[in-house]
Amino acid sequence: MLSEAPKGLVFNIQKFSLHDGPGIRTIVFLKGCPLACIWCSNPEGQSRAPELIHRCDRCIGTDECDRCVAACTGQAIRKDGHGGVVVDRDRCDGCGDCAEVCPSQALELSGQWLSVDEVLRIVDEDDAFYARSGGGLTLSGGEPLSQGAFALALLRAARSRGVDTAIETSGLCKWKTMREAASLADQIIFDLKCIDGAKHERATGVSNAKILENFRKLREEFPEVEVVVRTPIIPGINDSAEDIGAIAAFIEEAGGASAYEVLPYHGFGEPKYEKLGKHYRLSHLEPPSAERMHELNEIATRFRPAF
Known part of the structure; x- marks a missing residue:
């Protein structure tokens, strides 16, 4: 029980x-x-809330993958124009949807x-x-x-x-x-x-x-x-x-x-x-x-x- x-x-x-x-x-x-x-x-x-950890060095690049951008309904993740992504911390609500679809664990939810x-x-x-x-x-x-x-x-x-x-x-x-x-x-x-x-x-x-x-x-x-x-x-x-x-x-x-x-x-x-x-x-x-x-x-x- x-x-x-x-x-x-x-x-x-x-x-x-x-x-x-x-x-x-x-x-x-x-x-x-x-x-x-x-x-x-x-x-x-x-x-006191879950937070998104962003490991840039693990990202395989938006030329190969942009799953996190598509998964973020709050538009907290966007392409940076150089093959990577940028996290808007003010928009991020810590839902973790992006981390769930990231194939390289460049994004991870802490908490x-x-x-x-x-x-x-x-x-x-x-x-x-x-x-x-x-x-x-x-x-x-x-x-x-x-x-x-x-x-x-x-x-x-x-x-x-x-x-x-x-x-x-x-x-x-x-x-x-x-x-x-x-x-x-x-x-x-x-x-x-x-x-x-x-x-x-x-x-x-x-x-x-x-x-x-x-x-x-x-x-x-x-x-x-x-x-x-x-x-x-x-x-x-x-x-x-x-x-x-x-x-x-x-x-x-x-x-x-x-x-x-x-x-x-x-x-x-x-x-x-x-x-x-x-x-x-x-x-x-x-x-x-x-x-x-x-x-x-x-x-x-x-x-x-x-x-």
Whole structure:
């Protein structure tokens, strides 16, 4: 019998992950995020609606095929006059008709509505690996808790099957949702970008007041839950000793964490922006040096609670 839980908008399910929770894990990426981080490596996870991905290099050309143009009733796809096509993002409604007829997968719809049972059917395929490695299911995004009802239903169902559960969150969600998620998760991976409110808003488009409030409440009400804090180190934004010291001090003051990890910026997500018709603002940015990361990790370690 299919679950009556609401369907969730999923843009990727990644198997055999080793970096987002203990053991071998399956990561379910839920679409939609209230933040707009300028370094975001999953821009396809920001919108709360299905989006068209356009891979120009895969297109076989309108001299050979124009099925997508014919399939688009909204006239969002047109020939560019050079053998390719152009997607009018303002006209595109994300129906996916063009992607269904594209023979080379140059067009693909990012975001699929799935039920809890449909997702768990995929997750369960690797239960033997979870048992041997201590792994399980991790919800990521986007911001998974922005799809609160679905995320909670998925966590609850996974728990009922004995699957280890983890959540990767920005912390920006209703406290009611965070509280229930904390009661259903074996681990929470909590992103803290920076403490300075003005700097946070410039870099992510939103205030961090609710994020910090939720972290405090999480540590106060759920001190037994394993919480790993992560900070992506973005040169010129939060890569100073003061930035990392402030985050580490906040963690300690708020009740601590089982670990505080600083992760170097990378530009691996940049190619995705062009495929979504978006501009990547940090194309000039180089990753922080190994020396710089060592210095910042030393600061993080200095403040890291020993438990």
